[in-house]
Amino acid sequence: MSKRRINKVAVIGSGIMGSGIALHFANIGVEVLLLDIVPRELNDTEQKKGLTLEDKAVRNRIVNESLQSAVKSKPSPVYHKSFVNRITTGNLEDDIAKVKNVDWIIEVVIERLDIKKQVFDNLEKHRTPGTLITSNTSGIPIKFMNEGRSEDFRKHFCGTHFFNPPRYLKLFEIIPGPDTSQEVLDFLNEYGEKFLGKTSVLAKDTPAFIGNRVGIFGIQSLFHQVKEMGLTVTEVDKLTGPVIGRPKSATFRTVDVVGLDTLVHVANGIYENCPNDEAHDLFKLPDFIEKMVENKWLGSKTGQGFYKKIKNDDGSSEIKELNLNTLEYQSTKKANFATLEKTKTIDKPIDRFPVLVDGDDKAGEFYRKNFAGMFAYVSNRIPEISDELYKIDDAMKAGFGWENGPFEIWDSIGVEKGLELIKAEGLQAADWVNEMLASGNKTFYTVKDGATYYYDIPSKKQTKVPGQDAFIILNNIRESKKVWSNKEASIQDLGDGIINLEFNSKMNTIGEGVLAGINKAIDLAEKEYNGLVIGNQASNFSVGANIGMIFMMAAEQEYDELNMAIKYFQDTIMRVRYSSIPVIVAPHGMSLGGACEMSMHADKVVAAAETYIGLVEFGVGVIPGGAGSKEMTVRAADTFKKDDVELNVLREYFLTIGMAKVATSAYEAYDLGILQKGKDVVVVNKDRQLAEAKKHALLLAEAGYTKPIERTDIKVLGKQALGMFLVGTDQMVAGNYISEHDRKIADKLAYVMAGGDLSEATLVSERYLLDLEREAFLSLCTERKTLERIQHMLKTGKPLRN
Template sequence: MKRTIRKVTVLGSGIMGSRIACHFANIGLEVLLLDIVPKELNDKEQAKGLTLSSPLVRNRIVNDALAFAAKSNPSPVYNKAVLNKIKTGNFEDNMAEIATCDWTIEVVVENLKIKKIVYDQVEQFRKPGTLITSNTSGIPIHMMAEGRSEDFKKHFCGTHFFNPPRYLRLLEIIPTPETDKEVIGFLMHYGDKFLGKTTVLCKDTPAFIANRVGVYSIMALLHLVEKMDLTVEEVDKFTGPALGRPKSATFRTTDVVGLDTMINVANGLAENVPNDEQKEAFVLPDYVKKMQENKWLGDKTAQGFYKKTKDKDGKTEILALDLKTLEYRTQNKVKSATLDATKPIENLKDRMKVYAAGKDKAAEFFRISFSGLFEYVSNRIPEISDELYRIDDAMRAGFGWELGPFEVWDALDVKEGVEMMKASGKTPAKWVTEMLEAENQSFYKIENGNKTYYDIPSKSYKAIPGQDAFIVLDNIRANKTIWKNAGTTLTDLGDGILNLEFHTKMNTIGGEVLAGINKAIDIAEKDYRGLVIGNDGANFSAGANVGMIFMMAVEQEWDEVNLAIKMFQNTSMRLRYSSIPVVVAPHNLTLGGGCEFALHADHVQLSAETYMGLVEFGVGLIPGGGGTKEMTLRASDEFGNEQIEQNVLKEKFLTIGMAKVSTSGLEAYDLGYLLKDKFSISMNKSRLIADAKEKALELADAGYTQPVRRTDIKVLGKYGLGMVYAGANTMRSGNYISDHDQKISQKLGYVMCGGDLSAPTLVTEQYLLDLEREAFLSLCGEKKTLERIQSIITKGKPLRN
């Protein structure tokens, strides 16, 4: 059947419920958020003379919860306008409205009796055929469906979002034996395409997949800490970014999530997995029990494994918990030869081999912990999943691991991983030994551009389902690369569309990337139909390689600096004025030059999570790759819409001058970095390259023609400069900005006003580019600019001088 979701009800407005509601509103749906009615008035309500029948009182719980969510950081919404799509109400007055909804999601307290009471209400009003799902993480899904109508059971399923729902990509789908297969298929597809999730089909087992494996991993580590006499700082250093894990690593993540949350899941597993060979791992260590007694639960109680305090000088200091004495102390610097050896290695899989071969405490920790993890996940098949790839998918999307456990095992080489396990007293599941005996040497293979996994029942490799919707550059690069240099690779995506990816550190833009873009356009214009600029890295681009600019400026090689700026500008203009459509596909950090490339693309196909901005002001510069010119051009185009010209210019000026960075792809449009009808958003980052390819094909099929260079850009001259200079002087007088900030502001304003022309004038793009380059070059000669650049390069911190 054809199923369309237009309106969703979320029952329960707590931490998860309110944020799930926000995420459905993010994708444009109408949302009804309901919760219970208060049983008594609070002090403010009594002071106002309200009663329990007053609408404000009856909806107080849900309204307070939504307001709290809206103010939380990071924000659960793409922009504040999203909140207008959410209507609040309560279970008594508004439950009948679920009859107008296509999907009802229950997110009430983890109590089966309470959930069944809520379902009794739902059955009274729910329209037959609509979806009804639960976000439970601890109650078996089949138990919640007991006693319900046949239609309810048929359309009922577990949909376990991970917190925060906007940012963590995992959505576990847990059907019951009665769930209709059409419903399962729909939820898997809808979660992927529209909610932007990695949807993982799970069995109805305790804690499903991600929490079963993830909490085991954390609990085993908590016990290992005692055995190896490790500190909180050491563990977080060993299990952080160097290992492909989030910066918050283990203990800091536990503080953020809440130690009580982890304890509840661990206790539930200790009770409900009697046949788990590692069930003792779920028993809390004594120091964790003591922390629970002390209510040291993490951020929610202002102390956990870490505690923020102030020293005698009033400076903020973050103390670490000594796990032996349970007293807080100053953090110790962690040193490790193994970690040092991994730093220059960009490829995470290669880094794993260095970890395993090391001789220090970090390496020993790696070998013991991963040996246990390998044993555990191999033994969980087929208990929690029939397919090994689902476990890796769940751990990457739910816990932020760059590599799942079977992928790490593959990186080490499966045979060598088994030998490592034996040395640690661990044994893989029988099926792993049988796989190796049959001369199948890995859990995954790339075959004809598709990733395949080892299927245990058939003892053969099968393609991972759903890959036809994705283009994974890692999978096609070996056979589809048609050109590359030190910083870029040009790949044939098929159907006449090429993709250029960057692979410099943080995908920064230097000479090799600029050369790669120009070469890609040359090749595309000659033999292809279009070009995508996108990559599968952690970030699209952190901007221009300021280190290169710094070195040339220090050596006073001004001709070289000028040529570098000109090449950057010419490359941006080449993106705009090539004879083939160019689609830029940004995601995550898209700063400085990366943003400038997006500004000049024919179309921007961006991830919902894109943090875009022109941030050059922070290093004492103005956007010099065409960004200042382009924002001036866009201001000019808005002048004709009955806008007050100085206000429009001021808005664009402040966007650059305040180095505004969007907190989402949608907000990048609000800030003026994207143009209406010239951008699309991919909710699922995994679909980004494929979606960008489709857009390039669409533009080519529509008969794309090369645009004509603009000669009609209106600049305000002295009429605008007066406003810019007066504003900068006022900010300086109030000590809001430094002398150098004032100078940069004046340079920026000079370019955006077209110089000190006596009257508003129409100018060309090249005129503005020349002014932009001149201003950028002059700022490179400023001592304070060089100090700012040096601070970013050496300390990674902005300097305000």
């Protein structure tokens, strides 16, 4: 059988979703044809220009405006702005014949069956047999769209449901039609995981599929609960956010972002099409929602929803919340619950659930009601929406950003305890849950031999979750493959002579325990293994050095200790580069300050596409002191070409640090000189990152890795560069762009990157630059204003300009 490849896709419909999908295909290097309808009338600008309906600019106006508006949306739908060039736009009259040259057609038009059928009629005239054709519907049954289509069309047709925004939400539901071939389903499943970076979930053709069926149930039951329990919008968002491993936007803020109309549309669809759902009445919209829709309070797109930004008379702005009883906006009050206080010392959300459902305040009552409803509901959806329970968990984690799925949460509080909560609310779980307990299975999931198993209902035994062999899952091997650990770091054996170092400190900050872990991992790898990966699977790789520790030493003026601590940090980062084994660093999410310095010293970086990386030390009043200032100087020197204006090159690298630039994707990190083209690689699916990093460590080891030699040939420009930088910072202060203290920090950095005030360009060693960097860092730690900045960051998490 010939291998199916996707070089070009056509996306039909350029609305928010269509443009988002087109841009995500562009992200992964695929050529895209984006088509939409032709306008029926001219707009004012076109009339003024004297254009007619026949002009190409007019005919492609809808598609071009939609794409432009998507590109400008925040957060950015593309990894790099140049990727937009991979998209060609057109319209459904002049350009539809071009679909004959694509490998996959994705329909994303309005959710009306009659319109979709019309579009399919047209596409079928031009589609090459064998081409994949899928619909991104979120509610129309696939079997209805199949009707009247040719056999080849039906065989290659199914639903592929992306979640919005397609770049950031990982769920990719694949919904077979009555005639979809197995080859197509297998291909899409693998393509979603491997190329699109998604969690592919095979769903059944039931209303709202898996993610939205369970997700909308969760939101609707909250809508009914809020009034019943007398909770405010802010209180619910506090209870349903990061404390339980959900996104910061929690419930109501998420609805504002997604749009209340979208939610209502799906909820109504479930209400109409699932008459036998035992929670049918919950999908009926409460009065306050109907009123909000009537008032067009749909969220961010209409300027108000559950929250509204108000401008006060004094020019300040305030975010107010909707009072669901009076439907008037009121100031938000800080939400405090005793039960939440009890979980403050518990790092992982999964470990907090037993404490939360035990609370004896309003929060405890809320969680007992909430989880009872959710547990009963998901147990009763099997086999209706899925035969396997892990697919429901996968869909909720990938589509709604939950850290743990409903069955994982149920496991964490105990299956029997969950059944008690369900009973207490007068609800009923599905019979299979009691049968599971009776068969001797006490949990929905178990981990054995480094793999996750789930309870398979028909066979009544634990079965291995398929597809995990492509991944390394640290949760599954943390204990069984542990080589060493301290309080802040642990080392696991990944097999094939490669070990992994994982950080376990708060927010993965790099303090003494993590540095000890890096040194220990390199020692071990040099003696007994072939290579080392530094990677973890927390939500962020690391927010950088432990500034609390630096603050304590500086505030107590323990400068000798501080000097030794910085030297220890520098030496550890340098060991990452100059060890006798390959070291691969695998950053993802926030990878700031010291984490960025460590990445820059790896033999290779295997970064997740969603990596937000940069040297942000200026924000706390210092310069990068863990070899980052040195490394940027080295990289600038390495890019000096003959006849280059060397000062300009150096200035670019200086500004990257001075403006604390953070790349908003791994691809942007190439532009900042943080990642290096031809050496470092990007992985779109974060779940595959560690397996990929291990592969690269092995490749380097097997190719005969030799320890690099420390550099002594770095060209620094001395007085010439220093003079330019100092004039620049003077002008910035004079123009009120930076404060006096900003100038002080910038001048210290200038001194390091110029290599000091040498009278002419000179070749120096890395050690020389490291000493300059450390002196500059230390002297800034003696400044009161730097300490104020560090203290402000520790208290508020935000930089202070003083």
